[in-house]
Amino acid sequence: MADLELANIEKHYGAVHAVRDVSLTVQSGAFVVLVGPSGCGKSTLLRAIAGLEDITSGDIRIGGQSVTRLAPRARNVAMVFQSYALYPYLTVYENIAFGLRARGEPEQRLDERVRWAADTLSITDYLERHPRELSGGQRQRVAIGRAIVREADLYLFDEPLSNLDAKLRDGMREELKRLHARLGRTFIYVTHDQIEAMTLADRIVLLRDGMIEQDGTPLELFEEPASRFVAGFLGSPPMNMLNVRLAEAGKQIHLSQDLMLPIAGGAAPAQDGEYVWGIRPEQVRLAEAGAPALKGTVDVLQPTGSRLLATVLIGAQKLTAELDAHCGVSPGQEIALSVAISRTVFFDGEGRRVGPATAG
Amino acid sequence: MRRWEHGWRLVLRMILALAIALFFVFPIYWLASISFKSPEEIFAYPPVWVPAELNVSAYIALFRDGDAWAVWNSLVTAGLSTVIAMILGTLAAYGIVRYRTGGENLTIWIISQRMIPPICVAFPIFLLFVALGLIDTFVGLITLYTAFNLPYVIWMMRGYIQDIPLELEQSALVDGLSRWAVITKVIIPMARGGFFATAVFTFIFAWNDFLFALVLTRSEVVTYPVQVTGYFGSQSTFWSQIGAMSMLGVLPMMVVVATMQRFIVRGMSMGAVKG
Numbered sequence: 001m002a003d004l005e006l007a008n009i010e011k012h013y014g015a016v017h018a019v020r021d022v023s024l025t026v027q028s029g030a031f032v033v034l035v036g037p038s039g040c041g042k043s044t045l046l047r048a049i050a051g052l053e054d055i056t057s058g059d060i061r062i063g064g065q066s067v068t069r070l071a072p073r074a075r076n077v078a079m080v081f082q083s084y085a086l087y088p089y090l091t092v093y094e095n096i097a098f099g100l101r102a103r104g105e106p107e108q109r110l111d112e113r114v115r116w117a118a119d120t121l122s123i124t125d126y127l128e129r130h131p132r133e134l135s136g137g138q139r140q141r142v143a144i145g146r147a148i149v150r151e152a153d154l155y156l157f158d159e160p161l162s163n164l165d166a167k168l169r170d171g172m173r174e175e176l177k178r179l180h181a182r183l184g185r186t187f188i189y190v191t192h193d194q195i196e197a198m199t200l201a202d203r204i205v206l207l208r209d210g211m212i213e214q215d216g217t218p219l220e221l222f223e224e225p226a227s228r229f230v231a232g233f234l235g236s237p238p239m240n241m242l243n244v245r246l247a248e249a250g251k252q253i254h255l256s257q258d259l260m261l262p263i264a265g266g267a268a269p270a271q272d273g274e275y276v277w278g279i280r281p282e283q284v285r286l287a288e289a290g291a292p293a294l295k296g297t298v299d300v301l302q303p304t305g306s307r308l309l310a311t312v313l314i315g316a317q318k319l320t321a322e323l324d325a326h327c328g329v330s331p332g333q334e335i336a337l338s339v340a341i342s343r344t345v346f347f348d349g350e351g352r353r354v355g356p357a358t359a360g
Numbered sequence: 361m362r363r364w365e366h367g368w369r370l371v372l373r374m375i376l377a378l379a380i381a382l383f384f385v386f387p388i389y390w391l392a393s394i395s396f397k398s399p400e401e402i403f404a405y406p407p408v409w410v411p412a413e414l415n416v417s418a419y420i421a422l423f424r425d426g427d428a429w430a431v432w433n434s435l436v437t438a439g440l441s442t443v444i445a446m447i448l449g450t451l452a453a454y455g456i457v458r459y460r461t462g463g464e465n466l467t468i469w470i471i472s473q474r475m476i477p478p479i480c481v482a483f484p485i486f487l488l489f490v491a492l493g494l495i496d497t498f499v500g501l502i503t504l505y506t507a508f509n510l511p512y513v514i515w516m517m518r519g520y521i522q523d524i525p526l527e528l529e530q531s532a533l534v535d536g537l538s539r540w541a542v543i544t545k546v547i548i549p550m551a552r553g554g555f556f557a558t559a560v561f562t563f564i565f566a567w568n569d570f571l572f573a574l575v576l577t578r579s580e581v582v583t584y585p586v587q588v589t590g591y592f593g594s595q596s597t598f599w600s601q602i603g604a605m606s607m608l609g610v611l612p613m614m615v616v617v618a619t620m621q622r623f624i625v626r627g628m629s630m631g632a633v634k635g
């Protein structure tokens with residue numbers, strides 16, 4: 001077992017600066033998810049760890065040993081590719097055994113390992129078939145089987161679930177998590193899907209334009225986003241971003257000329273001025289009579305079954321609120337909303353989060 | 361269902377297929393029949409369709425006089441040059457595809473070598489081979505055929521290798537294969553159909569070459585096409601020997617095509633990647 005250290009990784013593709021000064025230490029046994037929008041450098045970073053991509057500068061260490069100059073096969077990592085990368089001319093059994101054969105595993109041990117992996121992924125019945133005789137979900141399992149059959153220091157996954165339909169994906173997420181717990185090995189998992197990131201990771205590394213935007217547990221990123229970008233990326237439906245002005249040393253939030261909400265001292269930044277106010281839909285409730293409230297008009301309602309998503313017009317700005325399915329509001333209705341202000345966040349003009357006065 | 365109509369269609373189809381097959385098989389049959397005919401039968405008019413008896417004297421003569429060695433010479437030169445051209449050509453094509461060796465232009469330059477009409481270079485090559493002492497040697501012919509086929513192999517294999525998803529190779533590299541092992545365990549199996557088809561054509565080019573074999577050989581490594589011409593005399597033409605020698609030249613090709621057929625199946629790459 002070995003820790004993974006990335007030290008000041010840089011990667012240029014000609015003029016494209018794909019990875020910028022990424023440093024990261026991953027404890028052995030962790031489940032780290034690299035997440036970010038398309039083109040942010042997730043795959044590049046993962047492939048650099050596998051040795052499939054040379055890095056421009058920096059150092060990659062596994063278990064304290066620098067592997068930067070080593071060929072992929074000398075790094076003892078296993079990888080699951082987005083396209084599955086199964087060999088069509090080999091049976092499922094031989095596909096899974098491929099890496100063990102390459103490393104000269106004795107036949108008996110090889111057989112044990114392949115059967116164990118197939119059993120773990122419930123594909124024992126298909127061992128003698130060829131990949132073309134499998135469904136997408138079954139191929140996916142074989143691809144994962146090819147990786148877990150090996151006893152590698154690191155298991156790398158590049159968007160392994162992105163070709164599956166939503167239902168299969170939910171099932172596979174759960175299985176991956178169970179698998180990780182069982183193997184106790186380090187998983188590094190790339191996705192652009194925030195739900196996968198939140199549900200799978202013990203640690204999320206959010207990348208943006210080749211740089212680490214924030215790095216922490218899913219809850220940290222969700223509740224304490226370092227920036228507007230992070231806050232907007234995680235959570236579904238996404239966080240509301242309202243343009244506001246703070247006044248009276250953070251005791252008043254002005255949403256427009258004639259819309260003001262008084263707030264308790266210390267919940268908002270002390271410095272007055274223009275901010276973006278980040279409110280998650282689930283932090284909004286129908287206000288009780290007499291309490292300070294945001295008044296608005298219901299625009300669109302989207303019932304999800306368990307909840308009701310209401311888009312409410314507050315002045316010229318839109319706010320999505322997640323209300324009780326049976327709250328009985330209807331489009332066009334005037335409603336008053338209360339916000340759990342202490343749990344909301346404020347961002348400055350650059351999109352950086354500004355902490356509340358009490359914290360500062 | 362209208363079985364009756366279905367049955368008639370099938371019969372018509374069979375008749376048509378049979379007619380077409382006959383049309384193409386007949387020349388080979390005629391060649392074979394000549395090799396077994398007696399001299400009178402060969403020149404008989406109206407033609408004799410089936411020889412009265414299997415007269416193998418032409419074959420006996422070929423083997424007795426040692427002329428049949430020409431087929432062996434052809435097998436060795438065509439076979440070895442094919443093996444060498446396939447190995448070198450596949451490696452070169454892999455380098456061109458994966459490492460972009462020579463950029464855009466190298467491949468075009470390579471294939472342009474194949475476009476030179478052989479007759480234009482036959483005389484210079486003859487002089488060169490005289491100077492190098494390669495006239496009438498296996499090494500000489502094999503080298504020449506390899507050089508002539510290499511551009512074709514590189515060109516074809518380059519196309520097949522380009523179609524192989526890169527991730528299949530990368531997955532193998534991560535799994536512990538060296539580059540060399542990737543070529544034998546991933547590239548060649550993935551390109552198997554194209555690989556064997558290319559090998560067959562390479563073999564046929566060398567097998568059928570007449571020009572270079574005529575110019576560059578004398579007596580030691582005469583190949584079968586050159587040997588056949590030896591039976592066209594100024595006084596008389598030995599038709600039964602021509603027929604028998606030609607049959608010896610056709611048979612190996614039939615064996616090659618029949619054995620390679622099962623490798624040249626399409627659709628091998630289905631299911632490699634998503635979809």
Ligand SMILES: Nc1ncnc2c1ncn2[C@@H]1O[C@H](COP(=O)(O)OP(=O)(O)OP(=O)(O)O)[C@@H](O)[C@H]1O
Pocket residue numbers: 013016017018036037038039040041042043044045192
């Ligand atoms: N071989 C390459 N040559 C040139 N530029 C490349 C190459 N590979 C990637 N890039 C660029 O590097 C950047 C990062 O690419 P990368 O594939 O790592 O993105 P990603 O985060 O994995 O995106 P996605 O979610 O779409 O897979 C992109 O701007 C991409 O265009």
Ligand SMILES: [Mg+2]
Pocket residue numbers: 042043044
């Ligand atoms: Mg990617």
